[in-house]
Amino acid sequence: MSRVVAENYSPSRDSFTVPFYTMDFTNNNHLQPPLSASSASSASPTLGQMLKRVGDVSREATGDGSDTPVHQVLELGSTNLEVPRSIPFVLSFNKLTYSVKVRRKFKFPAMLPSRNNHRLGAATDTDPVGGESLFTTTKTLLNDISGEARDGEILAVLGASGSGKSTLIDALANRIAKGSLKGTKTLNGEVLGSRMLKVISAYVMQDDLLFPMLTVEETLMFAAEFRLPRSLSKSKKRLRVQALIEQLGLKNAAKTVIGDEGHRGVSGGERRRVSIGIDIIHDPIILFLDEPTSGLDSTSAFMVVKVLQRIAQSGSIVIMSVHQPSYRILGLLDRLIFLSRGQTVYSGSPMNLPVYFSDFGHPIPENENRTEFALDLIRELEGSPGGTRSLVEFNKSWQDLKHSRKGGSEPDRGGLSLKEAISASISKGKLVSGATNNDAISPNSMVPTFANPVWIEMAVLSKRSFLNSRRMPELFGIRLGAVMVTGFILATMFWQLDDSPKGVQERLGFIAFAMSTTFYTCADALPVFLQERYIFMRETAYNAYRRSSYVLSHGLVVLPSLIFLSLAFSATTFWAVGLDGGLSGFLFYFLIIFAAFWAGSSFVTFLSGVVPHVMLGYTIVVAILAYFLLFSGFFINRDRIPDYWIWFHYLSLVKYPYEAVLLNEFQDPAKCFVRGVQIFDQSPLGEVSTSLKLQLLESMSNTLGTKITSSTCLTTGADILQQQGITDLSKWNCLWVTVAWGFLFRILFYISLLFGSKNKRR
Ligand SMILES: Nc1ncnc2c1ncn2[C@@H]1O[C@H](COP(=O)(O)OP(=O)(O)OP(=O)(O)O)[C@@H](O)[C@H]1O
Ligand SMILES: [Mg+2]
Structure with a gap:
């Protein structure tokens, strides 16, 4: 048995004298004959043995087996160790x-016989x-x-x-x-x-x-x-x-x-x-x-x-x-x-x-x-x-x-098969990965593929991500700054829009721009995985954790920052621009921006799993987002998009949040956006005098056979939605579709990791 002395031990002191761990680099400067495997192994206990002893010691030292291994000196003389001869591998x-x-x-000359070739x-x-x-x-x-x-x-x-x-x-x-x-x-x-x-x-x-x-x-x-x-x-x-x-x-x-x-x-x-x-x-x-x-x-x-x-x-x-x-x-x-x-x-x-x-x-x-x-x-x-x-x-x-000369000497394995040898090695304390040699019914179950279950892996990965971002707060700071600056510029540019036909036009512009910026600001998620990718490949190549745990924790870890960004952006723009709906309108606006951030970051994360370089990644993100905006329905209504491009309209990530905010904005049927003479506002007749406009209204009333006065409502919110072609989904459905896009891209990210990050040469 090893001798254990409990004494004032502080980890900074050099009193942790375990043969395997002690460093003696100084007296080995001469060329030595190599140690034979058997003599070497008897001098060096395995990690498992060390841990077992260290565990015993900490229990004895603290008296209660608690987790605080202080005040101890380990003195484990190699003479006391009964280490059997190591299992030969x-x-x-x-x-x-x-x-x-x-x-x-x-090279032309290379095809001709040349002296160099010989x-x-x-x-x-x-x-x-x-x-x-x-x-x-x-x-x-x-x-x-x-x-x-x-x-x-x-x-x-x-x-x-x-x-x-x-x-x-x-x-x-x-x-x-x-x-x-x-x-x-x-x-x-x-x-x-x-x-x-x-x-x-x-x-x-x-x-x-x-x-x-x-x-x-x-x-x-x-x-x-x-x-x-x-x-x-x-x-x-x-x-x-x-x-x-x-x-x-x-x-x-x-x-x-x-x-x-x-x-x-x-x-x-x-x-x-x-x-x-x-x-x-x-x-x-x-x-x-x-x-x-x-x-x-x-x-x-x-x-x-x-x-x-x-x-x-x-x-x-x-x-x-x-x-x-x-x-x-x-x-x-x-x-x-x-x-x-x-x-x-x-x-x-x-x-x-x-x-x-x-x-x-x-x-x-x-x-x-x-x-x-x-x-x-x-x-x-x-x-x-x-x-x-x-x-x-x-x-x-x-x-x-x-x-x-040697006569092809085979190593003496004591008649052990490979599985038995590994099992014996594990029981000696090697390979500390939750391995057991008791359930040797199936040799493959001897060594578990992963040391921990998924939730532990996720917890550790998330902890590491949070620690990393806490050490680099400037990364989140820059992102928040970008969102706030965009929000501020939009808020001042579109300050307190009215309900006139011009105001409607500006509202549409604001909504389209605001929704696409949420996607653009997600592009900075791109380098995050690209930088981590090789670490991820190294860690998963030898089963440190499952790829699925990585994808799940990656998705979870971004949520708090996305909530914060969405709140910052929606709070700066909603009331400043004068969007409709009061508190419930704001809450929906916040939710849809959050969903857009989620879908955008998932999309960018997926891209980072498939593109090899940051620069290429940015080019693709910018190009695709520009097309998303083009096909969102803001520039051209859905019914005006050519049939052969209509699929892109439905793929456009910007379409769903854009429509959701429009529905949120123009859902009130009682609200009027074009009243009486405002009908001329967006036409060449917009510049004529009000009395002339009133006369024109009167003659229009006579022609149409309905009375149109200066207070008659000509366009409601529903009409605007109709004009914009926003007819197929409700605002909540738009929200769910946006959230679902986010999940889809996370799944695609997982698939890209399964097939893309193999860490092998072809
Ligand atoms: N995919 C490939 N296609 C063509 N040549 C390759 C490829 N991979 C490696 N090589 C070549 O194979 C040779 C051996 O490469 P390797 O990386 O094994 O060398 P090394 O001995 O490790 O060199 P170093 O000491 O510089 O690391 C090199 O000449 C390299 O250019
Ligand atoms: Mg090399």
Whole structure:
């Protein structure tokens, strides 16, 4: 049993001495032989074990099992831990080949035989492999790559820029569409299904995709809330985050915001470690990383790889690409694959590099960095007439020789199938994602696809959105400002309209303009998702939450701000313009503006799910909204729109709020808008004197046979609605249709996410 001492513990003190989490970067600066999987695992308990102990400790320390883990020191000597030998995991990949079609450049001289075409030999980038056509040529990005990675070890993929490192990591991490990648990938001899890989692995991208306004601690805490199961209490999640912060050496930066170009935040190295932290929060069995050390100074890079070594030693397979590892980092790597133009030029332990290159006839000089030498040699060969073909061939024969010497040793898995091995690993405490190994009736139910139910995911996502917008109040401020300024201009331009024929015309203009501006001001929702999209893709690629939860919370989170904007806009314009209907009229006016904002923001959100760039998005939004206005019925009545365009009239989002406000405005049958001589107001006779107009009225009365005096009502509100062609829907139906449009676009947004954000190469 572990020894537990309760004492004054403050998280800022360095007294959290757990072997797995303790950092000792200083005394490891020399090249060490790699640890064997079994010895490593006995020194490094898994996260699950750590959490269990930490949980026990907090219960003992607080005495009541409550959620406040203070005043404690953990001293968990590795000698006391009874950790069984780790379950061996071997990821093998065999003959991975991946090619893409690229458009052929038409260069006239290239069609003729040229000396250049012979010079580079077989190792050109665009080696034809088949599938050649007049317009396309096949480019092989990975060519027959084989190898294996084991738990407890770090497999590093090395090579010059463009050699195919990221492509190989993508291929292994199942980020290349099924049909395109040839070859096999197996885990413990069984073909690895994509669903299984998703739940047992994690992928750390080359770019840090993080929310700039969240602190390091908050970012990791959100990851914990997404990835760790509900059964784990909040305090345990917090402990895991604290432990991770310690493990990643981020203690000094924990309360600092991530930052971006506009805001100062944590350093590049710290950001890198936060990215890694997010993906290892649930202790995956396989961890893929693309260039985790790029852009870091040598100490930070070493710290990152050291962290990765510890993760590996806790029973995970770590596969990463690295540009040019330093001497110290090389000491932490267990297996290397050197790539050159998509082909393997070396595969094996870093220890064997000197023998390999001396056998090849290029011994590594004393005191020279091995990887630098190897990369330089590869680059030299790439530029030579024969390319790297000789080295590729030499590597093949070297591999064959190694295999025949070893006699093809299979890892000892104690007779466990893959499912059993994963189950055993979970019971040892790996993969903290609500996994249970009790209900092993169906192995697929062993690891739940998602750690939390929908409502928890929605709550966490909404909390994060609110936190983000609270940190960037200027975004909402700008939007509110835009709405208020528009409202103010409209209010002053259309100040207290009267009920004359001119006033009616102006009312129509005001309503059409006001309704279309509500849509235009929604356009600023466009960059919101476009900026978040890659974070969303990263998070959903490894099942942090469901896409549906994201769409639902996205829709919910906008509501408060839309209510506020609608209230601001309707209050500034309704009484200033002199719209009709009193309080109930205002309430309906507010509701329809709110519905218009809702439909508009849903429409823009849907667009942001399908367009790739902000600028293209804006162009499309502006163009489509202009057409919506054109077909709304304001410029041309419905019955005057040509038959072949009438469908667009019904699609026009502006039509429904526009009609709803008109109905709200002109619904009173007793109200008169053209009375007596006002009939001449909008005609060429408008300028003649009143007495003449009265005479004209009299002669019209005689001709028509009805008495028309200066007080006779000639046009009521109903007549205006009739003239405008507003006859098919009631105002409430217009409101419901507008709301329904909003829901429809949210559903379309969901579909676009299902199909559009796959995060895979073709
Ligand atoms: N879709 C594609 N079409 C054509 N060429 C591609 C495509 N994707 C990648 N490549 C090419 O494949 C090669 C390997 O790319 P990859 O990103 O794997 O290189 P890398 O080794 O990771 O480089 P770096 O160190 O710069 O990240 C590059 O030459 C790249 O230009
Ligand atoms: Mg790369």
